[in-house]
Amino acid sequence: MDRFRMIFQYFQSNSESVMNGICGLLALASVKMYTCLDFSCPCLPQYNRAYGLGIMFVPPVILFLCSLILNRQSLVMLDEWRRPQGHRKKDLAVVRYMFSSIMQRAMVAPVVWIIVTLLDGKCLICAFSGSMDPEKFVGFANITPVQLEQLLAKVPCKDDELMRNNTSHKAVSRYLRCWSQALGWSILLILIVAAFLARWLRPCFNQDTLLQARHWSNYIDIEQKIFEETCCEHSRLFAHKCILHFFESMRQEIKLHSFNLPRQGEGDEGEEDLLQGITDQHQVNKLLKTWYYEKPPLDVS
Numbered sequence: 001m002d003r004f005r006m007i008f009q010y011f012q013s014n015s016e017s018v019m020n021g022i023c024g025l026l027a028l029a030s031v032k033m034y035t036c037l038d039f040s041c042p043c044l045p046q047y048n049r050a051y052g053l054g055i056m057f058v059p060p061v062i063l064f065l066c067s068l069i070l071n072r073q074s075l076v077m078l079d080e081w082r083r084p085q086g087h088r089k090k091d092l093a094v095v096r097y098m099f100s101s102i103m104q105r106a107m108v109a110p111v112v113w114i115i116v117t118l119l120d121g122k123c124l125i126c127a128f129s130g131s132m133d134p135e136k137f138v139g140f141a142n143i144t145p146v147q148l149e150q151l152l153a154k155v156p157c158k159d160d161e162l163m164r165n166n167t168s169h170k171a172v173s174r175y176l177r178c179w180s181q182a183l184g185w186s187i188l189l190i191l192i193v194a195a196f197l198a199r200w201l202r203p204c205f206n207q208d209t210l211l212q213a214r215h216w217s218n219y220i221d222i223e224q225k226i227f228e229e230t231c232c233e234h235s236r237l238f239a240h241k242c243i244l245h246f247f248e249s250m251r252q253e254i255k256l257h258s259f260n261l262p263r264q265g266e267g268d269e270g271e272e273d274l275l276q277g278i279t280d281q282h283q284v285n286k287l288l289k290t291w292y293y294e295k296p297p298l299d300v301s
Helices: 002-013 015-036 050-071 073-081 092-106 108-120 122-131 147-154 168-204 207-248 252-256 268-275 281-293
Strands: none
Touching: 015 108, 050 073, 050 092, 050 108, 050 122, 050 147, 073 092, 092 108, 092 207, 108 122, 108 168, 122 147, 122 168, 147 281, 168 207, 207 268, 207 281
C-alpha cells in the first residue's frame, strides 16, 4: 500500500512529466493501432473517398479527445478561465500558456497517426484513385465513362478481376503513393523545422513573461491538488464526527457487543482543530461556494 501511495504522490508532483509520458504512449499506441488495422478499401466509387478520409482523420480526432481527457490540466485551465473574478485577478497570459501546453501534448498522437497513414499511402490511394485523370495513364482507352469510374475505384483492390487484366492500376497506385509519401515527409519536415525554430528562437523573446506564466500555471495546478486533498481530509473527519454522533445514542447497546468507543471528549480537541469550526452542511457548502466565487488574493503577507 505504501508503494502505491508513493507512486500516486509521484504522479501528482510530476504531472508534467507524466503527461509527456502519456502523450508518448498514445503516439506509440497510434502507430501500433494502424499496423494492426485491417485496411480494406470498399473499391466502390461512392464509398472510397469517405472510407479513406475517415480512416485518415477520424482516429486522430479520437486520439485528440483522449489526450484532452487524460490531461488533468485541461480541467484546471477551464476552471481558471471560467471562474468568477472574486478577490483574485485572472491572468489571461497564464490561461494562454496552459492552453498552448495542452494543445501541444494533445496533438502529438493525432499528428503521428496522420503521418503514418500518409507514409503508408493506402488511405490516399483509396480516397483519390477515382479522381485521377485517365489521360495520364495508358490502359484506360476505349472504355465508357461508367466503366472508367468503376475501374479507377478498383485500383486499391489488387485481387479484383478487372485489375488482374489491367496493367495501369500499378501506375495509378504508384503515382498516388508517391504523392502521399511526399506529403507525409513534407509535414514531418515542417513540424521538425517549426520545433527547431521554436526551441532556438525562444531565448530571443521576452523571458520574464514566459517564466511568470509557467510559474503561475504550476501554482494553479498545485493549489487545486492541495485544496482537493484538504477537502478529502476534512470530509473524512466530518464523516467520523457524524458517525460518532449517530452511534452516541446506541452506546449501551454497542458496549454489550464489546465495541470500544472513545469517551466523550477524547480526541475531540484535535479533530475540532482540523475541522476549523466547520461542523454542518450549510457551513461546508458556504465554504466551497466562497472558494469558487471569491478566491483569496495571492498575498500571504
